[in-house]
Structure formats: structure tokens, C-alpha cells
Amino acid sequence: MTSSALMATYAPPEILFEKGEGAYLFTKDGDKYLDFISGIAVTAFGHNHPHLVAALKNQADKYWHTSNMFRIESAEKLAERLVVNTFADHVYFGNSGAEAVEAGLKMMRRNHFDQGDEKRTRIIGMKNSFHGRTIATVAAAGNPAHTKGFFDGDLGCDHVPFGDIDALRNMISDKTAGVILEPVQGEGGILPAPKGYLEAVRKLCDETGILMMLDEIQCGMGRTGKLFAYEWSSIEPDILASAKGLGGGFPIGACLATHKASACMVVGTHGSTFGGNPLATTVANAVLDLVLEDGLLDQVTERSNQLKSGLDEVAAKHPTILGATQGLGLMLGIKCLVPNTELLAKLRDARLLTGRAGTDILRLLPPLNLTETHIREALDILDSVCTEIES
């Protein structure tokens, strides 16, 4: 029985994991599961990675927390490294994806306020998007299933279809502060932005003087084969939210921004007790060591190609169950012609952990350092589960 002392916001299956090792999770009874969901793109280097464990233990022996009342060396170092490797000039740390997004939403509004344009408070989000579960982030994403019953009105957010540049152009007004979007929509169904869309959004933002914010909480930190997914385009955002894989399993969120976009965030404008915590930023530095290791990002692309062509082969064998594969790098979705929850449960029974996305997508977010053996094993399980469903 799952514990009824937990609030009923989740409905996990009965399995209880006890330990993890690389791409595998083990139950108390010793049952071994291949983890192709990674805590939703969080354990980017699998479980119990020696470099990450060593970093955490080492910091645990020193000190855990001071708050931002004092300098935090590991946070300064992490911010510096993120700045060196991205478009950003400054970084703000929170403890989750939602907090990273929230910091960016506040920043977009405060920018215009500081420039004397107090009317510019509205944020344009994309339909079918996901930015977290706080009041502001559900408002920005605008999914009625997530906003219903939680607030009055739209909290200053408008929504347009993802990929529709004309709709965005028509929505921008003299009240708009900025636009937020995921370069690859995650929860919405593993949907990469159409080719040229990010460039077109950037151009519109520049022409109208509004800010462009990317939510790379799921698609960032090497997941697509670049450190951040915007690098597949020719643009740079003003603001970017990171989290999930950034901590490799330790909770952390980061809001990256240009100097211009973040100049408004002066002492007293924003903050967090835990943000930049030494344990979190030490582990994130260790994660960054692994992501930036020579060849890792190219390996993500290589494994992605292997996994995609394998998925296409399995789908071709089972055309009544599986459709096309979509996504970028190791953020992949397979269209399901049977209910995705049913397929997911059967795969789990066969010891392969996956996720779902959108209404009919099976979501795969394997560890970035997976091997060809893991891919073979996952494809074999998928193939035999499909055969079982057909019979």
C-alpha cells in the first residue's frame, strides 16, 4: 500500500526502489529495472555516479548551509562556469524548475518597470507548455487542468499556439513584457520548435522591445546533444531557466540572463533561503564536469541516432501499437496507438521505466551516458511488450 499520509497529488505504482546503479534501479527484493525516464531528465548521469557521490560527500563533511547572507564559493564557481559556456552574464539560483522560471517571469516584468514602462506586465506563453506548478508558472503555461480553481483571471498571461509566429505577432501589445517558451516542449509531448521558429520569435522580440525567455529545464544540460537546446538555433535568449539535470538528482534551479535583462535585479528584488546552497551547487558543478567532458555531447547525438533508428525498427514491426519517433537528442517521444498509460505500465512490468507526455506519447529520457547495451536492452523489452499486446 502507498502511504496515505502523503497528500494525494501523485499516484505511484506499488514498486519501492532501494538503490540505484548507473542506468538501473533495484527494489528491496532485488528486482532490476532499466531506467529510461531518469526521474524526468533529472538523474542525467544515472544513479550513484561516483563523481557526483564523491562531490556530495566531500561537501557534506565541510558545511551544508549559510544562506545568501554569506558568499558561497561553489555557487560563485557554478555561475561563472554557466556564464562562460552560455549566452548569459549572470545567474540566479533557486531550488527547483518552477523557481527558476518564476525568477525569469519577475525579471521580465521588472525590466520594463525600471525603464518607466509600468504598463508592460503581460507575459505571453505557449499553449501546450509546462513551466512548473507555482501560481505564476501555471499561469504562464495556461493549462486549464493546472490553473482551474487556483486564481481569478489570467494573472497577466496570454497564450498562443506553439510554432505559430503570426499568432504571437498579433498577441504582442504595448502591455507585453516578454515571451516564454520551451525550445522542445516536454510535458506537452516532446515537440521541438519548428525550424526557424526561435529565430522568428527572437526577431519579433527585438522589433517590439520585449524579452525572450527559454525554459530549458527539461531540454537543457546536454539532453539534446548541446549544453542548451537553443544552440541548435542561431539565436540567444535574454533569459533561460535551467533545473532538472543541472543537479543530477540534487534539487537546484538556475535562472540565467544577460547583463541587460538582469540589471533590474538589484539587492532586495528577489531571493531564496536555500538558493545556491553549497550541497546543491557543489553537486551541480560535478554534473557540469561530466556534461562538459570531451565528447559527451557528441555521444548524446550518436546514442540518440542509435535509439531513434532502433525505435523506428520496432515501430515498423508493430504498426498497430507504435507510430513515429519525435524529439531531439536523448529527449525522445514515440507516438502510441494504444493508450500510452497502458504501454507504460506493461513496459514497467517488463522492467523498463519510461514516462508519458502529451495525450499519446511515450517519453524516453535515458541517462546521457547510456551505452549501446542499454539501448539494445530497452528495444528488446519494447519489442517483446508490443508482441505481447498484439497476441
Ligand SMILES: *Cc1c(COP(=O)(O)O)cnc(C)c1O
Ligand atoms: C519539470 C519542468 C518544470 C518545473 O520544474 P520543477 O522542478 O518541477 O518545479 C518547468 N519547466 C519544464 C519545461 C519542466 O520540464
